[in-house]
Amino acid sequence: MASLKRFSPLPGFGLAMGYTLVYLTLIVLIPLTAVGAKTLTLGWDAFWSAVSSPRVLASYQLSFGASLLAAGINVIFGLIFAWVLVRYRFPGKGLVDALVDLPFALPTAVAGIALATIYAENGPVGELLKRFGIEIAYTPYGVLLALVFIGLPFVVRTVQPVLADLEKEVEEAAAGLGASRWQTFVKVILPHITPALLTGFAMAFARAVGEYGSVIFIAGNVPMVSEITPLLIITKLEQYDYAGATAVASVMLVISFILLLIINALQGWMQQRYTAEA
Amino acid sequence: MSIAIRNISKQFGAFKALDDVSIEIPSGELVALLGPSGCGKTTLLRIIAGLEYADQGQILLAGDDTSARHARDRQVGFVFQHYALFRHMSVFDNVAFGLRVKPRRYRPAEAEIRRRVKRLLELVQLDWLADRYPTQLSGGQRQRIALARALAVEPKVLLLDEPFGALDAKVRKELRRWLRQLHDEIHVTSVFVTHDQEEALEVSDRVVLINKGKVEQIGTPESVYDHPATPFVANFLGSVNLFHGRVEDGQLHLGEHQVGAADGNDGKAVAFVRPHEFELVPGWAERDGLPATIVRVVSVGPSAQIELSRSDGELVEVSIARDSFRLLGLGKGDQVLLRPRHIRVFQAEAQAA
Numbered sequence: 001m002a003s004l005k006r007f008s009p010l011p012g013f014g015l016a017m018g019y020t021l022v023y024l025t026l027i028v029l030i031p032l033t034a035v036g037a038k039t040l041t042l043g044w045d046a047f048w049s050a051v052s053s054p055r056v057l058a059s060y061q062l063s064f065g066a067s068l069l070a071a072g073i074n075v076i077f078g079l080i081f082a083w084v085l086v087r088y089r090f091p092g093k094g095l096v097d098a099l100v101d102l103p104f105a106l107p108t109a110v111a112g113i114a115l116a117t118i119y120a121e122n123g124p125v126g127e128l129l130k131r132f133g134i135e136i137a138y139t140p141y142g143v144l145l146a147l148v149f150i151g152l153p154f155v156v157r158t159v160q161p162v163l164a165d166l167e168k169e170v171e172e173a174a175a176g177l178g179a180s181r182w183q184t185f186v187k188v189i190l191p192h193i194t195p196a197l198l199t200g201f202a203m204a205f206a207r208a209v210g211e212y213g214s215v216i217f218i219a220g221n222v223p224m225v226s227e228i229t230p231l232l233i234i235t236k237l238e239q240y241d242y243a244g245a246t247a248v249a250s251v252m253l254v255i256s257f258i259l260l261l262i263i264n265a266l267q268g269w270m271q272q273r274y275t276a277e278a
Numbered sequence: 279m280s281i282a283i284r285n286i287s288k289q290f291g292a293f294k295a296l297d298d299v300s301i302e303i304p305s306g307e308l309v310a311l312l313g314p315s316g317c318g319k320t321t322l323l324r325i326i327a328g329l330e331y332a333d334q335g336q337i338l339l340a341g342d343d344t345s346a347r348h349a350r351d352r353q354v355g356f357v358f359q360h361y362a363l364f365r366h367m368s369v370f371d372n373v374a375f376g377l378r379v380k381p382r383r384y385r386p387a388e389a390e391i392r393r394r395v396k397r398l399l400e401l402v403q404l405d406w407l408a409d410r411y412p413t414q415l416s417g418g419q420r421q422r423i424a425l426a427r428a429l430a431v432e433p434k435v436l437l438l439d440e441p442f443g444a445l446d447a448k449v450r451k452e453l454r455r456w457l458r459q460l461h462d463e464i465h466v467t468s469v470f471v472t473h474d475q476e477e478a479l480e481v482s483d484r485v486v487l488i489n490k491g492k493v494e495q496i497g498t499p500e501s502v503y504d505h506p507a508t509p510f511v512a513n514f515l516g517s518v519n520l521f522h523g524r525v526e527d528g529q530l531h532l533g534e535h536q537v538g539a540a541d542g543n544d545g546k547a548v549a550f551v552r553p554h555e556f557e558l559v560p561g562w563a564e565r566d567g568l569p570a571t572i573v574r575v576v577s578v579g580p581s582a583q584i585e586l587s588r589s590d591g592e593l594v595e596v597s598i599a600r601d602s603f604r605l606l607g608l609g610k611g612d613q614v615l616l617r618p619r620h621i622r623v624f625q626a627e628a629q630a631a
Contacts (some may be wrong), residue, residue, distance in 0.1 A: 171361040
């Protein structure tokens with residue numbers, strides 16, 4: 001009597017959850033633990049001096065600042081992209097749709113070299129911009145540019161299906177009630193797609209923080225100015241300072257994790273507000 | 279607020295959705311646009327609302343030409359078949375939406391908005407749901423909220439596109455009675471689209487029958503039901519038996535049989551008789567009437583449904599009160615003469631597909 005087994009209407013929870021945990025452990029947790037373990041070989045003082053040197057702090061500032069800014073820019077332009085792809089019909093739409101994914105497929109080093117070539121002082125665009133006194137390559141702007149490039153597909157691809165899902169009638173209802181185009185956008189469309197925008201933002205941000213290949217070619221890697229944290233880690237590795245490298249990396253991990261948690265919580269809170277089923 | 283629809287035409291590619299449609303709707307009336315799916319009734323409703331633009335013609339609201347005006351400037355309330363509620367807003371905020379988006383000069387104070395929304399929710403009898411979200415409501419409740427939302431801006435006219443189409447039969451019946459009562463209470467000029475003839479006949483003051491983008495007939499439910507102007511109307515409203523014959527000296531003839539009195543010009547004709555407009559005479563002895571054989575009898579409810587086969591094999595449906603049928607003492611296989619009490623005759627050329 002006591003061992004009467006209860007069956008869930010959704011079978012397979014035990015098996016699926018088991019696989020998920022094992023997989024997460026093997027693929028994500030064990031490598032991360034290794035980073036933590038290596039870091040622990042440093043004493044507190046050594047750790048602190050490794051992660052708080054001015055050069056490291058400047059790289060954190062650049063990496064996180066540029067990543068957040070790039071993700072923000074991608075939210076705005078990704079939304080416009082998704083809007084155009086969902087709402088309008090035009091010749092070559094299939095081509096544009098496919099081009100959006102290209103930053104995913106391109107080896108990042110190729111992207112970096114291409115960007116550096118175009119935006120360098122003697123490159124076609126760089127030369128033009130230089131006349132106006134704008135320098136992109138080998139400055140923090142170059143870093144930002146590369147991060148915007150690789151993060152573009154995320155927002156487009158998360159917002160696109162959600163936007164397509166929004167019935168035309170809902171907008172017509174808003175217009176019929178006297179709302180202007182702008183009011184309809186702000187009060188009806190934007191709340192509908194905000195969770196997707198946040199997801200896109202989080203993914204674009206996460207990708208940007210970890211990005212290495214495309215950035216280093218265009219950044220110029222000037223210490224204190226245009227040197228990103230991942231490059232700093234590689235530099236330490238090349239100097240056989242393994243513990244120092246993992247120390248810098250673990251701080252970066254913790255900050256990324258906290259930021260992603262905040263974004264997820266924000267998103268969960270928004271979803272919960274109006275999709276709670278009775 | 280009256281609505282005048284003048285010579286509206288609308289084409290989608292090669293398809294003529296509306297062809298020179300004109301309808302006058304007096305203030306305070308509840309009018310049904312009735313027709314089969316694809317007949318253009320929804321397109322017409324959307325044109326009145328300004329959600330679609332006509333190729334030709336005018337829409338006048340209270341004598342004022344609004345044809346070129348945007349939907350948001352027409353002061354028209356629109357209720358959609360699938361509700362189109364704002365999912366991320368509570369029921370209260372949905373209803374308040376129209377008031378909150380008004381330009382600041384015309385926008386009521388927040389306290390006034392609260393009062394008005396509360397009154398509207400009471401009107402649709404759902405004030406206890408104010409804090410819920412649309413996904414937490416049943417279909418019938420959602421449609422009533424959609425109606426309250428449309429009424430919040432005090433529209434000049436109310437347009438409803440198949441408002442009960444997505445609901446199940448029982449809720450649909452309840453809601454249409456409720457809509458009729460609501461209309462009697464607030465008297466806003468209303469137009470609703472439906473393909474359900476029962477709904478149109480039960481709810482509306484007047485019915486506009488539309489077929490293939492053209493108005494077939496406009497009239498009260500009784501008049502269109504009893505005096506259909508075209509074969510399409512006769513066919514569309516309720517079940518009907520169709521006969522191809524000819525009229526001679528005011529009598530309808532089918533083959534060598536003289537069926538009954540029919541007005542109309544002599545010549546080939548299409549005749550319609552409703553199932554409940556027949557009399558059954560046992561046996562084939564008499565001269566008047568159409569000979570037939572009983573094939574099937576379904577005697578459930580207040581009337582008996584009798585299926586008969588004519589000598590040429592065509593089926594005829596007859597419905598008579600169960601008691602009268604029992605008195606006749608008829609059953610399956612018996613021979614009877616069919617005598618219509620009322621025949622509607624149309625010239626054969628005018629026969630609709």
